[in-house]
Amino acid sequence: MKTIVTVFLSLGLLYAGECRAALGLNDLSILLPLPERADDSAQLSPVSIGAQGALLSLKTFQGIIQLVPEHPNFKIWRDQLKVVAVRMDPCFVEGEGPLPCRRQIRLVWQPVIEDTDGVTTRDAAIHSFYEFDEATFAVLWKDWQRLSSGKTTDALQVHPRLKSEGLQGPYWKYLRALLLKHCGEKNLIRMTAMNVMADEMLWIFSGFDIVDGAPKVMNIPRVRGQTHAVTQTSFQFQSFTGGMTPRPEVARGSDQAFAELTSDSYRFKKSYSETQVKEMLSTVFEYENPEKHNPGTLDCASCHLANMVHQWGEANYKHFDWKNEFKAVAFKSSWNLANTSRNIVRPNQLRAFGYFGREPAISQRVINETAATANSLIR
Structure with a gap:
């Protein structure tokens, strides 16, 4: 010791020029x-x-x-x-x-x-x-x-x-x-x-x-039992099937729509209007926003799936005004919130912060949480 x-x-002497x-x-x-x-x-x-x-x-x-x-x-x-x-x-x-x-x-x-x-x-x-x-x-x-x-x-x-x-x-x-x-x-x-x-x-x-x-x-929030399983059976990003088992116990229709999308994206896109899709994506932005949700209000699977669903939305609804449409619920910060690992566009990539194989994998939720930490610690 x-x-x-x-x-x-x-080693601290290497950084002793400035304390901060x-x-x-x-x-x-x-x-x-x-x-x-x-x-x-x-x-x-x-x-x-x-x-x-x-x-x-x-x-x-x-x-x-x-x-x-x-x-x-x-x-x-x-x-x-x-x-x-x-x-x-x-x-x-x-x-x-x-x-x-x-x-x-x-x-x-x-x-x-x-x-x-x-x-x-x-x-x-x-x-x-x-x-x-x-x-x-x-x-x-x-x-x-x-x-x-x-x-x-x-x-x-x-x-x-x-x-x-x-x-x-x-x-x-x-x-x-x-x-x-x-x-x-x-x-x-x-x-x-x-x-x-x-x-x-x-x-x-x-x-x-x-x-x-x-x-x-x-206990994991919003689900019964202690574990929350997610299945995916297609690796084609434009369409995927799978789901969350058990589904989160939530009241809002947009939360239910999120669960429907993760179950069958092709059927979801056929069944839901663009207005409903925007409502669901607003919920995704809330999932990614540390000012809206924390580990006591959001289940693990929904948090990890949010990054994939966000990317699916951008790929399938390119005509949406992504910069302005979701301003009311999106996390805001003066820090750089760009996602450098968006090259991994696969529904079977649920990693939030780490590696998928040998490729870096960073979710938007982690970026937003880090910016919130920076706001509180770095003046």
């Missing part, structure tokens, strides 16, 4: 580049240990659902699971407000493997949530402000400086030490999981609060 702290303090560097979106939601080798020792793994203990113990991890169908959780935990992204969240809330802010860091984990073409990822993920009291978060944020990606106007993307320096450079060495100083089993309060089954046609979302060191299944 003494060694870790010493490394952290010495110029921070941008990429310094609050940090998407790491994939390493050159899957076993790169610079990556953070579940057994990486710092002042708060291991980041994710086997005992805790074994309490969740099977993450990848062909491998036991122990093998995934031991050999493949790596941190691919980091998110700063100074005001996590669940449910209808006003509610007090909970100060957190979230680590995004995916199985990182090698195939014939190099390093890639599996379509599965774990998010681990580490929570801080006010005093500890103040110290953490002071240290965090020494980080800088370079340009504050950049859109969210693979971290530009990490992409240039790699995982052996000063930015990652500093951030890695910072995370190990502040995150671990001692302040791990939740894990959420997304796993894929049935030949990548069934995604299961689940969540687990950590109670007395053990995972306890949590």
